[in-house]
Amino acid sequence: MNRLRTTALLGGCALLAGVGAVQAGGFARGTADTDIIFEEGNFNMRAGVTFVSPQRGYETITTHPGLGGTGSPEKTSDSDHVDGYAVPSIAVKFNLSDDLRCAGTYTQSFGAGATYGPDAITAGLIDGTGTISEGFESNEFGATCGYKFDLSKGRVWLIGGAFAQDFSYQQVVRFAPGLPFPSGGTGTLSFDDDWRAGYRVGVAYEIPEIAMRAQLMYRSAVTHSPSGGPGDTFVVKLPNGTTVASFPTDGEGTLPQSLELKVQSGIAPGWLAFGSVRWTDWSVLDVLTYNIQGVPVNPRVLEYYYEDGWTVSAGIGHAFNETVSGSVGLSWDKGVSTTEDALTDTYTVFAGVSLRDKIGGELRAGAALSYLTSGSVDADPTPLTPGPGNSFAYTVGDDWSVAGTLSYAINW
Numbered sequence: 001m002n003r004l005r006t007t008a009l010l011g012g013c014a015l016l017a018g019v020g021a022v023q024a025g026g027f028a029r030g031t032a033d034t035d036i037i038f039e040e041g042n043f044n045m046r047a048g049v050t051f052v053s054p055q056r057g058y059e060t061i062t063t064h065p066g067l068g069g070t071g072s073p074e075k076t077s078d079s080d081h082v083d084g085y086a087v088p089s090i091a092v093k094f095n096l097s098d099d100l101r102c103a104g105t106y107t108q109s110f111g112a113g114a115t116y117g118p119d120a121i122t123a124g125l126i127d128g129t130g131t132i133s134e135g136f137e138s139n140e141f142g143a144t145c146g147y148k149f150d151l152s153k154g155r156v157w158l159i160g161g162a163f164a165q166d167f168s169y170q171q172v173v174r175f176a177p178g179l180p181f182p183s184g185g186t187g188t189l190s191f192d193d194d195w196r197a198g199y200r201v202g203v204a205y206e207i208p209e210i211a212m213r214a215q216l217m218y219r220s221a222v223t224h225s226p227s228g229g230p231g232d233t234f235v236v237k238l239p240n241g242t243t244v245a246s247f248p249t250d251g252e253g254t255l256p257q258s259l260e261l262k263v264q265s266g267i268a269p270g271w272l273a274f275g276s277v278r279w280t281d282w283s284v285l286d287v288l289t290y291n292i293q294g295v296p297v298n299p300r301v302l303e304y305y306y307e308d309g310w311t312v313s314a315g316i317g318h319a320f321n322e323t324v325s326g327s328v329g330l331s332w333d334k335g336v337s338t339t340e341d342a343l344t345d346t347y348t349v350f351a352g353v354s355l356r357d358k359i360g361g362e363l364r365a366g367a368a369l370s371y372l373t374s375g376s377v378d379a380d381p382t383p384l385t386p387g388p389g390n391s392f393a394y395t396v397g398d399d400w401s402v403a404g405t406l407s408y409a410i411n412w
Contacts, residue, residue, distance in 0.1 A: 039411060040208075041093075044410070048088075054083075059395045063119070102146075132173060142162065154208075162198070163199070170188065173187050191224075262275075263275055274327075367404045
């Protein structure tokens with residue numbers, strides 16, 4: 001078996017761990033594929049997509065007596081409310097010299113989506129608006145370069161680059177009676193912020209002959225400030241869907257910085273061990289402050305009050321021959337919610353396979369199964385004013401999430 005070809009296959013095993021990490025806590029989704037910088041060849045390109053289907057819903061909801069409830073936890077018939085999603089990833093790498101390589105990348109760095117059932121919508125009316133749906137997406141385009149220094153054994157990489165990230169948010173609510181809006185009507189809060197710049201820096205040491213690499217990468221935080229542009233609105237509609245008013249909106253919130261250590265190494269002929277630890281500064285996201293211009297009682301807040309997150313993964317890969325390798329692994333993601341959401345600890349098992357063809361291409365496929373631990377959230381004692389606690393109390397049970405990934409890479 002060709003040793004260099006085998007180590008290249010084993011390196012692909014570690015990359016398949018991303019199918020587990022894409023279900024990390026908070027609103028994390030994709031990570032830029034900067035690892036393509038390390039791959040041999042003057043030109044490399046890889047494109048893929050990961051699909052995630054969370055099976056997460058409320059187990060009980062506590063509805064206020066003023067809304068016809070009992071004030072005690074009640075089993076809900078609402079279906080799962082967390083939306084499934086797809087995370088694309090594209091990376092292209094060029095060698096500018098023997099020692100300098102640069103890559104362009106695209107992924108969806110952050111995102112979330114939920115569509116609520118009638119029990120949750122009704123319970124939410126205690127603060128005047130029951131949430132029907134909400135979600136956001138944040139896309140990232142990046143350029144990252146790596147410069148290597150050859151040592152007597154192995155080599156060191158200095159890595160750095162910049163990225164641009166956008167932010168698009170939408171929340172649809174139903175109005176309760178007594179507000180200065182049509183009872184039973186809807187309001188749609190939208191933010192569409194322009195591209196904001198960030199950066200990443202890192203360092204790595206590797207011994208390619210044994211597929212050994214240790215890499216530390218930092219990604220900066222990005223603050224988004226939608227300022228009342230055409231996509232920043234609060235649109236009010238009657239129950240029949242007729243628009244009756246539209247107000248400009250503005251706001252500000254920060255998506256977090258992160259630091260990740262990734263390690264891999266050959267441990268026996270045809271075998272590779274890999275692992276990673278990532279810290280994400282989710283505590284920077286306590287609230288997202290916004291204004292609905294022309295409407296009293298400003299500013300308003302979307303509450304999160306998250307704490308920092310940790311994601312740990314480890315696995316092992318094996319090259320069965322010069323064209324086929326596989327990997328299996330486990331990951332743990334620490335829950336980040338405190339008083340607002342049930343983003344609990346998540347345990348994931350993942351597996352993948354890598355197939356090389358005769359023209360220099362490589363097909364990678366993987367799957368993951370995640371166990372989402374149970375949790376509960378208390379109600380805000382003063383739901384009409386900002387403060388810790390959801391507008392209604394609820395519990396979630398032990399749930400599951402499934403994911404699959406498929407990508408193809410080619411190099412010249």
